Amino acid sequence: MNHLVFLLAITLLNSFGQTHPVEIQKHTQDSIVYVQKSIEFIKKVKGKELADSRFILVDKPFAFNYFNCLEKLLADSITFSSAELDLIRQKKYPSVTRWSGSFFPAVTLISGDTIDSIFKKKTDGWNYFYKNIGGGFGRFSMPIFLRNDTYCIFYADQSCGWLCGEGQLVLYKMNNGKWEEIRSYCSWIS
Numbered sequence: 032m033n034h035l036v037f038l039l040a041i042t043l044l045n046s047f048g049q050t051h052p053v054e055i056q057k058h059t060q061d062s063i064v065y066v067q068k069s070i071e072f073i074k075k076v077k078g079k080e081l082a083d084s085r086f087i088l089v090d091k092p093f094a095f096n097y098f099n100c101l102e103k104l105l106a107d108s109i110t111f112s113s114a115e116l117d118l119i120r121q122k123k124y125p126s127v128t129r130w131s132g133s134f135f136p137a138v139t140l141i142s143g144d145t146i147d148s149i150f151k152k153k154t155d156g157w158n159y160f161y162k163n164i165g166g167g168f169g170r171f172s173m174p175i176f177l178r179n180d181t182y183c184i185f186y187a188d189q190s191c192g193w194l195c196g197e198g199q200l201v202l203y204k205m206n207n208g209k210w211e212e213i214r215s216y217c218s219w220i221s
């Protein structure tokens with residue numbers, strides 16, 4: 032556990048500008064708590080995938096700027112307040128640069144750079160992947176918690192071939208101790 036806290040602290044400190052040491056310490060502590068909540072959330076909503084030792088997770092958290100996933104969500108001024116939309120738009124929530132094996136010990140992590148390298152050659156990328164790595168891979172975003180951690184925005188996808196995969200950006204709500212999907216944005220299937 033100390034290794035996890037140290038890793039999170041270093042990752043988070045590297046992602047922020049120069050501030051007062053007391054502010055850094057408080058921000059780091061708050062960020063570590065946020066990341067720990069995020070890992071617990073992911074384990075709750077993606078427990079089945081995370082329990083499968085064949086599951087391969089890309090180590091780089093999904094960036095919302097791909098697939099224009101945030102467009103519909105950021106246009107939803109009925110569900111979200113302007114302050115919430117600003118927080119999402121400006122990425123004013125803690126994040127990590129890489130998922131760690133200590134976060135999800137049962138899964139295999141693969142570098143995002145490795146994925147990019149394999150699929151640069153579109154014609155044989157999946158053939159290479161199937162032969163040398165596995166049947167597919169998944170990606171998760173960093174969860175975005177809102178309203179005292181009772182709502183969460185989260186993206187997850189699974190790719191298994193050129194025309195094989197699915198993903199969605201989902202708004203979850205905590206209801207009776209369980210996270211429930213209440214709205215989907217940017218849903219795709221191939």
